[in-house]
Amino acid sequence: MSGQEEDSMEYVGDALSDDSVPFGEGVSGQGSVYMSDEEEDIFYVPERRPSLDLDSGTRPMETTDRYDVERARSPVHSYNSVISDGFYQCDEMDDDSDLPVTRVQLVRTESSSSFSSMDSDESEPKTKKTRCAEHKPEVPAALLRPELVKNPDEKRHPGLNVNFTVKAITKTLKKLGQEDLRTFNTMLWKRYPESFGAPPKSIDLVDLVDKLLERYDLEVALQITMDRLKHMDLKRLADYLTDLCKRNEVRYELRQTLLGKYGSVYEGCLTEGEPKPLDRVFNELFISDGGNAGPNIQHEVRKIDKLSTHRKKNIIACGQIFDLDTVEVKHLRSIVTNGIAGAGKSMAVQKFIVDWAEEREHQHIYFLFPLPFKELNAMLNQKFSLIQVIHTLYPETKVLPTFECDEGRVMFVCDGLDEYQKPLDFHRTETWCDSTEATDMHVLVTNLIKGNLLPSSLLWITSRPLTSSRLPPESVHQVLEVRGFTDEQKESYFRRRFEDPAQANKVIAHLTSCKTLHIMCHLPMFCWVVCGQFQRTFQEKGPDTALPKGITLMYTRLLLVHLRVRDSRCESKRSADDVRDFLMKLGKLAFTMLEKNETVIGKATWKGAGLDVAEAVTKSGLCIEFLIEQFVMYQERIQSFIHPTIQEYLAALYVFLTWRSTGKNLLEQARKLFGKEPDLLAVHRCAIETSLQSPEGNLDVFLRFLLGMSLNANQELLCKHFLPNKNTCPSFSEETAGIIKKKIKENHHPDRNGNLQCCLDELGFE
Template identity: 35%
Template sequence: MLLEDNIITFVKNELKKIQKVLSPDYSECSESQREDDEERSSREAFVKITLNFLRRMKQQQLADRLQSKLPASVCHRNLKSTLKKKFQCVFEGIAKAGNPTLLNQLYTDLYITEEGTAEVNDEHEVRQIETASRKRDRPETRIRQEDIFKASPGRDEPIRTVLTKGVAGIGKTVLTQKYTLDWAEDKANQDIQFIFPFTFRELNVLKEEKFSLVELVHHFFTETKEAGICSFEDFQVVFIFDGLDECRIPLDFNNTTILTDPRKSTSVDVLLINLIRGKLLPSARLWITTRPAAANQIPSKCFGMVTEVRGFTAPQKEEYFRKRFRDEEQASRIISHIKTSRSFHIMCHIPVFCWITATVLEDVLETREGGQLPKTLTEMYIHFLVVQAKVKKVKYDGGAETDPHWSPESRKMMESLGKLAFDQLQKGNLIFYESDLTECGIDIRAASVYSGVFTQIFKEERGLYQDKVFCFIHLSVQEFLAALHVHLTFISSGLNLLEEQQTTSQKSETRESAEKLFYQSAVNKALQSPNGHLDLFLRFLLGLSLQTSKTLLRGLLTDTGSSSQTNQETVQYIKKKLSENLSFEKSINLFHCLNELNDRSLVEEIQLYMRSGSLSTRNLSHAQWSALLFILMSSRKDLDVFEQQKYSSEEVLLRLLPVVNASNKSLVEPAGVRWLRPGLRKYSCHLKINTNTVNRYLKLSDNNRKVTHVEEVQSYPDHPDRFNYFYQLLCKNGLTGRCYWEVEWKETVEISVSYRKIRRKGDAFDCVFGWNDHSWSLICSEDGPLYVMHNNRLTSIYSSSSSSSSSSVSNRVAVYVDCPAGTLSFYRVSSDTLIHLHTFNTTFTQTLYPGFGFNPGCLVCLC
């Protein structure tokens, strides 16, 4: 029988090959024969059968030897060897030629916790660091890096895809490298056959190319191609994708075709999307890292678990510096100095900042014995810049330690880097490509020189095909250089780069008045940012205005610093801003700004009250409240217990909510519980309709909680406050502080707030909500919210509201007013979720009242 003959021939040939493989003198490189997919598949199946028979025959040793000779096993060993060489050494900041550090020697465990969601957080990362630093000793689920795919207790389903969030410089990349190195060194996760670590920087270069998944793996990891592995379904594989925030490949999860064949060529974005979805190679596990602001590029439903890297705890900070400085006395002095500065202690939460701090303090202690250590963030970063200039002068230019650090060439270099830092900061970019540098007027060859000289500030990396990628070593370094650029530009030319319409100070202006306006405009610009993106930039800009900064940057700055009078006026302006009802985060940053300006008078005033026992919580100004919060939140001791009963009013409790949040335990009276609810609903107010304002074609029902437009005139008495022509009404509630309410509607209505002075009589349009400068309206129809209107200006919001439309979205909207902050926000309500529609930012000069406008057949219900 032909089939039988073919099978017997195949078996005999394969057994001869196996016998050859098992011979002592067999070399893995001796065979280079080519075979197609069918031959390879048949051979692999036969080897599995052979291994099974050998083990049934109790020939375990022989089976193990055969297993080790298989292409997959050879590939496994070779890949481990390659990854071990790649990741066993790490360069802090950026590679110093010939000066690597063993990763295992330097690595300090990071604080990793499980997060609930992959929601985006676009707050400035320094704000996020401060928030994380206050969560330190709460009972949370900590995760070891080697257990990143292990499900938490009580969770049955296996975890396929993990998202790890963390601010820039927190250690996400080193974390993935340590995970890979431990596997390559046989220390952990030996159930995994292959780990394939990618970075989005490398993948960006391939966004115009076409690959199959197998070809992509072969392209990056040649060991797999050499072994002829074209199927990964039978192996336990982990893909690591590091740096989602740096991804420049469009990831459209809504309109990408499904791909299930790992051998079919397509674009890289289609491969990534289907791999993440689980359509492609569903047996593989994926680990993706990102900064928080980019987390929403991938739908949250794609993740089995979301984790967050919080950086170093207080003990881990000490461990890092004791590893870095072997001299015990030197390490103790540095640790003690860091603890004296709230800013330093917070920033050392980030491993990269620990390295910057160590670099600076090591230089200061070695070159200026007994010299004063930097006390502010600005001083720290100036020292860091000077250290790099000194390295360039001595190492690259052959100068002496005592020579001036700054030459015309290095000054030009810093001007170019500063311009790049500022331009890209405004665009929100951390990673720059050749095109970005060209836009800033930087020649690509010059950029290579910069990265070769200022190696610790600006770094160049090479991806596939030797494409160059540039970045600053950390966002804070970019912000410092951006502030330095704005500062240098202003003092040299009078040009204020922070103004949207850039202006140069007039000749008629004195230098002092121009400086005063410059720094005040910077404070205003930072306060206008809803997420604090200019917080750290502002600290640096103000710190650079001091004469001490001018002294430290002697040779780079050619002009004097701001006068002491200007600095004092800036201090007073910041104190004036603190007297306004700012958010907690903005107030805290302004105190950090005062620290950069060496002014601690407000804090010292409150500390004096506290020491004397005369602190009266009833009579504090806004600025003093902010100072008290700053002191409590800056305490290096844990906030253990917060007792509400010690504070006599809701206002006091609301002011101290940040302290409640940072405390390990809060003793709250039942009446105060609602103020601790998450989100906006804690500001809910019970609206009451002012019946004296209701138009006679509006009918009240359900205890005045429902209003319907009707055709019959209602018998309401005459009243000067009644709307006599337009179908409108106002509520009794005068809004103060923060207020929130929800309403349901039918047909077309206007949901509004207005000053009391709106006209009630006549048919002129200035009687209508939104058609004047003293009322604001959201216009809704059966299709959902359509427009917002103020001062006769109509703005469409249909795209944002319609994109959220689904069966779960009701005809209910929410309104939130923060009167002191001057914000009015509208939301659409979907189950328990609020979908933002629009926010007005203004200054409310009078008391606001909720109001409603109707079209025929419409109704509104107060919820």
């Protein structure tokens, strides 16, 4: 073999050893490939002809000259070697004629498809043919195709992943007609033969996208698709793909913002201590379909008539709210969720948001925008458009002029309608349909609720019942109610909070033995108070200590939480005198009703107490309003305390604070039976006697609270927040315990001995 032949074989061997993708079945000899006339012209190979001596007087054709020829198709060449020679960079690519001209040198081999010298003398040395006469410096292929160039210093956006890229490219190319898709395939093959191999035999969109992502990085695959679409004069479709990518980036950044804002929680609506991950704290809630259930009336002693006409409703898990099937089948747009203070409404909202942000639930919602009314209050004095409100609360969305898209629904979560400081008038407020035009905030809120703004969006509103009942019925498609915890959910909550199983078992057994505490633990906020109290007990006295049996301190802490939440809802902080005045009026109302064994607060009662319904029901969270059906077509609004024990606690607080402030004993009628005693002890003795004389034990739990308020731990909290004189007074707990033990021993009221024993527990005596 001659030296030139060895060089030629070495060239072929290099091509065979290359790792690039083969040209396809037709090239490899595994099958025939259909080509159009145009494609056949591209790869046309002239037949071999013998050297011609056209004239005896002329010299033979020089074999050393270079000619422009088409490259021979060889069964063994590789696309990496082709690209390095600059193949496909010349005039055969009619759709890329603007590319620079480069030179390709072909080495002849002893192949039936190779070119030989035009001379008949086969023994002459093989010559190399150059494709282009003009010699220009070779340029790397990637630089000649800028869409393939990836900046190594540029970091990939974390929202760009394989799943999105597949969906985005597929969704874009599906908008092409069959003919356009065939053209796109052909252009892709011609432009990037080293990656796509054989010419396209069929229109297989899935295979096409797979090959793109197998051969190229995600950014490059997207850029190639945009580049080819623009080359086909389909700029709008290329822009559509660009918008898909932009919305995906905004969606990812929005998810991160929401996780940062809602992913952790301070329990009990207080910003104390360290925030905890929501998943460690959240417990499933009792959510029912229907919003007029009324308060929980379970009671340890009293028999209370049913306060509502609530019928048994479906139980709904938090993840089922706005699920895809419900939205599509029932054609829901807006859901209103009611619940008393501390029932867990905001926690349900937070769980919903975090599940969406972590892509666990509700992926049919493309953009989720929480619009808490507490934050909207800060915008009341300015004019905003709905889009501007979103851009203000979520700056990462500023790159998008609109949020409606065909990838999914837009959803707004408006938590705490009762916190909104502007009255909503759904009859006189002007209609507003332009989400880009600025107006007053109450106009935006009203029209968003009515469905005039972004009517295709979903809307979830949470509120206390009094406020949500003012919404127009035609704008509310479903009403849900968060009712706190069931008994099973209570146990689950405490096992989650106490990681030591022994402590959890001890707490659950203790709560089960104390019926009033167990009943009140239907409120998640109260559960948080109980957990905090018991955790302090374990830390201070050790894990083997007995848990305190008193209930008064728990209710005092619950009251302080409610008052702190109430202050956060007011534009300006209330003074201690205002808070004390409010509690004294509400406590007097509770005490008067308790003496009459009443639970429903009438309109005349409110006026007589000098209280505003909205102040007591909406802001304080200590009362509730609900509807009852008196007749088939008639409903009546009813107000009561959120639980009968709250009424009893406030009544006891009123008696105790009155004595501390004025020295007056409100139970003085019973006091005439006894001689001169220290004031507080006289109050206790009167309360014990009055409780024993009350029918059916209506004042039994009231008595426990009144006695518990005299203990130092309670007095310190009450004096600190509600009394100008911060000093505590003697509790007379031993003397009071002696009176109670004597009553038990006398056994004049055997049916009340159980409650008297609970009073001893409240005072810390066996």
